[in-house]
Amino acid sequence: MCAKYKKGFGYKTINQRLPVILTKVIDQVARDKNDIGKKLGAGALEEVKDVIGELAKLKNEMVTNKSIQRTGSAVWNEYLANVAKKSFNGIEECVRWYVAPWLFVECYMYHRMNEAFRTSTFLKTYDPFRGQKEEAFFESVEPACVLGEFVLGSKNGPELLKTLLEVSLWGNRCDLSISQGESNAQDGNLVDQLVPLREKILANDSQQVWEVLEKVRKSSSSPRRIGYILDNSSFELFTDLCLANALLESGLVDNVDFYVKAQPWFISDVLVQDFHWLLDTMASLTDKPVLVQLATKWKENVQTGRFSVVEHEFWTYPHAFFEMKDSEPALYHELGSKAFLIFKGDLNYRKLIFDTNWDFETPFPKSLLGFSPAPLVALRTLKADCVSGLPAGVGEKLSEINHDWMNTGEYGLIQLSE
Numbered sequence: 001m002c003a004k005y006k007k008g009f010g011y012k013t014i015n016q017r018l019p020v021i022l023t024k025v026i027d028q029v030a031r032d033k034n035d036i037g038k039k040l041g042a043g044a045l046e047e048v049k050d051v052i053g054e055l056a057k058l059k060n061e062m063v064t065n066k067s068i069q070r071t072g073s074a075v076w077n078e079y080l081a082n083v084a085k086k087s088f089n090g091i092e093e094c095v096r097w098y099v100a101p102w103l104f105v106e107c108y109m110y111h112r113m114n115e116a117f118r119t120s121t122f123l124k125t126y127d128p129f130r131g132q133k134e135e136a137f138f139e140s141v142e143p144a145c146v147l148g149e150f151v152l153g154s155k156n157g158p159e160l161l162k163t164l165l166e167v168s169l170w171g172n173r174c175d176l177s178i179s180q181g182e183s184n185a186q187d188g189n190l191v192d193q194l195v196p197l198r199e200k201i202l203a204n205d206s207q208q209v210w211e212v213l214e215k216v217r218k219s220s221s222s223p224r225r226i227g228y229i230l231d232n233s234s235f236e237l238f239t240d241l242c243l244a245n246a247l248l249e250s251g252l253v254d255n256v257d258f259y260v261k262a263q264p265w266f267i268s269d270v271l272v273q274d275f276h277w278l279l280d281t282m283a284s285l286t287d288k289p290v291l292v293q294l295a296t297k298w299k300e301n302v303q304t305g306r307f308s309v310v311e312h313e314f315w316t317y318p319h320a321f322f323e324m325k326d327s328e329p330a331l332y333h334e335l336g337s338k339a340f341l342i343f344k345g346d347l348n349y350r351k352l353i354f355d356t357n358w359d360f361e362t363p364f365p366k367s368l369l370g371f372s373p374a375p376l377v378a379l380r381t382l383k384a385d386c387v388s389g390l391p392a393g394v395g396e397k398l399s400e401i402n403h404d405w406m407n408t409g410e411y412g413l414i415q416l417s418e
């Protein structure tokens with residue numbers, strides 16, 4: 001899929017969404033300029049100007065459909081060469097913003113943005129999205145309290161697990177990339193919304209997920225460790241922690257390894273510091289005892305290693321996941337050592353199914369193209385036009401009602417591949 005077809009979501013992304021997102025990054029850096037200068041001195045101030053210049057150049061390349069440039073990353077350059085080889089007769093100059101695969105180009109924008117920061121001296125670890133992520137959590141404190149009360153007051157077992165799979169799924173609507181950085185917090189009590197939302201789950205393997213996890217619980221291998229490939233910070237991360245909490249407390253698994261991005265990504269994606277920020281912030285909200293109680297528990301899990309947070313550069317590469325086995329075999333092997341994997345969100349889903357226009361009814365496991373390090377579930381609200389594993393007729397019917405149905409975040413999937 002690429003951005004050349006004006007009716008596709010790829011076109012809207014390159015033509016509208018990404019320029020807006022990048023402009024906001026430039027504005028944010030410009031706003032932070034004086035603070036940075038005051039804190040770090042004149043050298044830093046000069047550097048801020050250079051970074052803004054780089055970002056403006058990137059925006060110009062994007063909006064004028066220039067060729068995708070090589071960068072300082074061998075991995076990205078090799079990927080670019082492969083895109084050229086596969087679709088452009090090896091001519092890299094022909095790989096332009098509007099004709100290159102959409103997934104590659106969208107990731108490339110964030111890669112180039114990060115390169116501008118990472119190659120600087122003073123702004124190496126600067127995260128232009130930090131404020132938005134933090135604000136998003138403060139906007140969701142009330143729904144988080146309600147959900148927290150629910151989690152603390154529920155009995156462990158299949159019903160709670162299935163409910164929290166749905167909670168974590170709908171947490172994926174709170175993504176700041178789809179809203180181009182505008183507020184997109186959880187609205188109201190999610191637990192009450194689950195029943196009406198259920199008809200929007202187009203494929204729901206939650207019962208089978210429970211059965212697989214029951215097998216994990218009974219297995220002799222110890223410790224029973226799962227990998228949780230996170231997506232967005234703030235409320236979505238809170239829902240993920242609620243699910244992980246239930247997995248531990250029901251005795252289904254012993255350890256949860258959370259995989260996070262190593263660079264600011266798609267605005268709201270979790271970085272290591274976002275994970276700890278959330279726990280610290282919850283712990284500091286003393287007028288919200290339920291959040292303090294959960295933070296205490298989860299911090300203890302971090303201290304004892306029952307929760308761990310792992311960053312890996314692979315999640316900010318352009319590769320589809322079926323390519324991981326060859327391009328990042330150590331990570332594939334590491335995931336293969338887990339009893340179960342949870343993949344969150346739209347971007348991870350796109351990478352799982354190679355961002356391909358599968359027939360709606362293609363079985364989900366088949367669309368993973370051999371990616372199968374361990375049994376896995378994908379929890380994803382649909383925000384891009386690719387999907388697999390739908391029951392007969394569902395996709396066709398929705399297409400008749402609204403041709404944009406795959407891009408709105410209104411529908412969800414809980415899909416298992418054993």
Ligand SMILES: O=P(O)(O)OC[C@@]1(O)O[C@H](CO)[C@@H](O)[C@@H]1O
Nearest residue numbers: 175177178345346347348383384
């Ligand atoms: O991965 P997530 O946070 O669920 O979704 C991120 C997202 O940017 O991915 C799609 C395009 O890649 C967008 O439609 C959507 O906003």
Ligand SMILES: [Mn+2]
Nearest residue numbers: 231232266269
């Ligand atoms: Mn995201």
